[in-house]
Amino acid sequence: MTRRHFEDLVEGSVETIGPRTITREEIIAYASEYDPQPMHLDEEAAKHTMLGGLAASGWHTCCLMFRMAYDGFISTTVSLGSPGIDEMKWLKPVRAGTALTLRVTVIDKRESKSRPDMGLARLLCELVDETGTPLAQQTSTLLVGRRLPETTR
C-alpha cells in the first residue's frame, strides 16, 4: 500500500469518513470503564441531567473521532504520531443510534525545523450527524514523514 507523505498533503483539502453508527451498548461499555456518570450509563437518570438523555462521554467521542480518523486518514498516511490537541469542543450530545460522519480538513502544513525527516500538519476534525449538524470539533497537529530523496529512488 502506498501511504501519503508530508508532500502529498494539500492545504485546504477535505476528506469525509463514515458514516458509522454509534450504539447504546458501546456508549455504556466506554462509560462503565472510564466515565461512570449517570448521563452516560442510564437513560432514566440521564433525563434529569444537563444532557437531557443518554449520551456518549465526551472522551468517548474523542476516542471515536480518533478511530474514524485513523481508519480513513491516519492509517494511509506516514504518521509519526501527534504531540497533542490544540482545541476540542463538545458542541452537542452524541446519542445512541446516530450515524456519525467525520470531516477531516488539512488546515495548513509546515516543515519541521529540527527534524528534516518530517513535517507538521494541522488538522480540523468535525463530527457531524445525519443532518450535517456539528456535534464535536477538534484541532490537532499530526507529525507526518517526508518523502526524502533517499527513499524515492
Added chain:
Amino acid sequence: MIFFEDIAIGDRRELGPYTFTAEDIKQFASRYDPQPFHIDEAAAARSHFGGLVASGWHTASIFMKLQARAIAERRQELAHTGLSPGFRNLRWLKPVFAGDTLTYSSEVVRKRELASRPDWGIVFSHVTALNQRGELAFEFEGSVFLARRGAG
C-alpha cells in the same frame, strides 16, 4: 453544597495514581487506536518507542476515570456538575510504557460566569499527569460547568 462561587483559583485536587498494564494498553488500543506500537509488543519493540506504549487517548481516558471517581466521592457536597464544553492545549509529552504509573492532579486556573446562562458558571483547570520519575507526561486545560448559588 459547593457551588461555582465556592471555587477558588489555585484549588488543587489529587486524582491519584494509575498503573498502565500491557493488557489494559492492548485492550484499549484494539478498540480505539490500533497502531502497532499500542497493540503488539514485538512491533512496538521495533518502533521508535522501543516498547509497548499506551494510546494517548488511553492516557486521557484514565484522567476521566479518576475524575469520575473523585466526583462520585463528593456527590453529596457538589452542586450540579459534570458537563464540559471542551478542552484546550492537550499535550502528550512523554510516552507511557507498560508498567508506568501516572499520578494525575487538577488545579483551578480561572473561572467565569456564563452570560448566556446566568444559573451556570464555568471553571477552568490545568490537569497534569506525572510519571514515576516525576516527569510531566500529559497535560491539558479542561473546563466544567458548575451551578451558581441560588440557581433553581
